[in-house]
Amino acid sequence: EAQVTQNPRYLITVTGKKLTVTCSQNMNHEYMSWYRQDPGLGLRQIYYSMNVEVTDKGDVPEGYKVSRKEKRNFPLILESPSPNQTSLYFCASSSSVGNTEAFFGQGTRLTVV
Amino acid sequence: AQTVTQSQPEMSVQEAETVTLSCTYDTSESDYYLFWYKQPPSRQMILVIRQEAYKQQNATENRFSVNFQKAAKSFSLKISDSQLGDAAMYFCAYRKNNRLAFGKGNQVVVIP
Numbered sequence: 001e002a003q004v005t006q007n008p009r010y011l012i013t014v015t016g017k018k019l020t021v022t023c024s025q026n027m028n029h030e031y032m033s034w035y036r037q038d039p040g041l042g043l044r045q046i047y048y049s050m051n052v053e054v055t056d057k058g059d060v061p062e063g064y065k066v067s068r069k070e071k072r073n074f075p076l077i078l079e080s081p082s083p084n085q086t087s088l089y090f091c092a093s094s095s096s097v098g099n100t101e102a103f104f105g106q107g108t109r110l111t112v113v
Numbered sequence: 114a115q116t117v118t119q120s121q122p123e124m125s126v127q128e129a130e131t132v133t134l135s136c137t138y139d140t141s142e143s144d145y146y147l148f149w150y151k152q153p154p155s156r157q158m159i160l161v162i163r164q165e166a167y168k169q170q171n172a173t174e175n176r177f178s179v180n181f182q183k184a185a186k187s188f189s190l191k192i193s194d195s196q197l198g199d200a201a202m203y204f205c206a207y208r209k210n211n212r213l214a215f216g217k218g219n220q221v222v223v224i225p
Contacts, residue, residue, distance in 0.1 A: 031211040042217040104158035
């Protein structure tokens, strides 16, 4: 089954404690992205990757890091989480073919206290 | 960053009636792609319909159809014969290469 898998689904952490949210896709997609969803703001792109070892900032990259060492994985790293990073996070992957949709993971609800 | 605008944060529709969600976007590109996604309470993002900018014909998927006006940069979604399962947040999205920009969403409430 084609899917994007994010872990964990829920995470509560304290300010400053480094965390990683994993994302893996099994569709051999070139493109992968991270988004955060906040009420009234829709989904905003944090980082994206066009292929292995190729990453770039999206619209809200501050406070986040990513890596793309393998095609299937695209982890999101928060080195020093802060309460304003409390949000719902989505990983997505898509083919490089332009009219194909993005496939989304199930989301990670992150709370930073 | 591309701008995608959805007005009317919440819309109500009677079951079996029709509702239209509006979306406008800002771009200087001529070749791009547009999507509507549905997000039910489960939070899963589900593709509803897509439109290629180079196609003049409006896309249709069963009860879902779009009115794509390229010159006006408008991409509205019409849901016909609304069903209770259509209740969700709907996001309009613009794609150019790997940049996918979303609107803020429309909450659709279906009244039995």
